[in-house]
Amino acid sequence: MKQIATLALAGLLAGGAFSAATAQETIKIGVLEPLTGPFAASGTYVMNGAKIAADQINAKGGVLGKKLELIIEDNKSNPTEAASVAEKLMVRDKVPVLMGAWGSSLTLAVMPKLMEYKVPMLVETSSSGKITTSGNPYIFRISPPSAIEAVAFAKIVDKLHIKKADFLVINNDWGLGTAQDFGKMFQEHGIKVGMVERMDQAAQDMSAQLSKFKSSDADTLIITSAVEQLTLVFKQAAALGLKKQFITTGGSQNPDQLIDQAGTAVNGTMHLTTFAPWVPEVTPDPEATKWFIGEWKKRGFHFAGVTESFRGYDGIRTIAAAIEKAGKAEPEAIRAAMWQLDITGLNGKIKFTKQGPAGKESGQSIPTVYLIKIEDGKVVVPKL
């Protein structure tokens, strides 16, 4: 018995020595995404996009002569879990930089840990305004906050002839932030804002909320959530005979998955996305977009995931560029280098501008926002 214990201990030690040896050869990047729970689909896509970026960079020789190594953790779509896996990545794996955490509430839960351990994090998806305005100098975001989404939408909103809009939003920082920012923008454009209904992130039956909208005189319903819940909302709206102009926000709609899983219920719906893989030629870097889509398909992933996974791809490329610029894989050097970046991602320039209180600003890059429409089971870019 004692022998077995000694052997096991020796094995553990050897394992530890082995990982210490590999640590010198690779640059670790911590990735925390929701791989299970209500946001599993989206988080898994982002993770796969991140892997493509790492493989592409490593195939070209890596960064600073070392290979990138992604250390991926599942935050289970749960803020408590997100904070603890972030801590694990920073303390046990000693990653000099993180990418995550998909959802706004997940990212917000991780942020105090970044301050504690002084490690920068690239935020690839979250859209709550609070993330970049709360004074966390370790945050660099490439996704649009809902306020920027609202500003981009403001340019075309008049052409949609909305008179009054209701909101159905996920009951967290993301959804409530969207209702606030879009509501403000609507009022500036003379559009009345009606009801704001909320849905729990794990809720599957939204019939009660949708039944309320039936008796509302609003012509448009703005919906904010991720693809799983949107699928259910559209199926249930069709089942209740709710006929309005539906517009979704947030960039996690994965329109092709919606078409797959909700069928004809999504015909005529409109979606604000941050990537347009259906028409690579209109994207800021058509060659890179085509390559990425090709690689995505080659790996056997569903095309629907591209609108989500490109963020993971851009995120890792941004981090790699920052490490290259910093000249060393250390948190403070990477953080400083982030501010000097000026690269082209799949969705426009990635260049961080300062947001939040002076002296401890967060970085925010401003991506392009597209409005797409689903017609007869196909994604089209409407001419407005």
Added chain:
Amino acid sequence: MQELLQHLINALILGSTYALLGIGLTLIFGIMRVVNFTHGELYAFGAYAIFFLESSLGVNFFAAIVIAVVAGCALGALIEYVLLRPLQTADIDTTMLVMIGAWIVMQNTELLYWGGVSKAVPTPFPEEPLQLGPVFVSWLRIFVLIVGTALIIGTYLLIDHTKLGKAMRATFQDPATAALMGVNIKGIYTATFALGSGLAAAAGALLGPVFLVTPTMGDLASLKAFAIVILGGLGNITGATLGGFILAFVEELGAGYISSGYRDAMGFLIIIVVMLFRPTGLFRQAERIG
């Protein structure tokens, strides 16, 4: 008025599946005194079974539901035979820990096999809803209501009018005396667990196509099933049936007229109130102790 009607019909349909979930759990607790933490996973199992049968094996939708329910019964019987039978003399804590372990293993097996991305189950029903005056109902949900109600009635008939049901009721009243009267207690336990599991799998197979199938879908179902059982009184089948409908109506009307943000909290609020004023549940007779 139109809105109220729509809320009521939504709640009625939801209630029938909540009742199915509640009956399965309360049966197992009432007869076996086992807190079944795998209940939600059997619900998820039913949903995954129909998805797998339909998408991977090309089985017809209706046949897939039947097979899913039978498979749920079989899985329940297996869990009882392998995990619970050796623990019959163990205390309730040990059994509970074993069931929590089984719950974790089942959920992670689903995750490992099917991944975290949700699955949609295709159905043969038209997507255009049925219009009844001012109210709209999807054909699929009408089907769920009919099958759900049929299963509830079937369970009642089984327990009230068959020999097996009589033996189950006898075991519920007093296992020792029932054994003396020639009831095969071990067999009854297996049958009860299989029946309860089959009902959970049926609820999953019916609701999987209505919603989406995900590995964590069982958690919320478990939580609601426990709420329903506590609401109706532990071990009380009528209580679980009514509890299921009450929970659905409270959730639906609470979300419709009070606040949609607190939809899931409404049900638990009711439970707190019930616990304060009727700690044995709404429908449970006072029990003689000693």
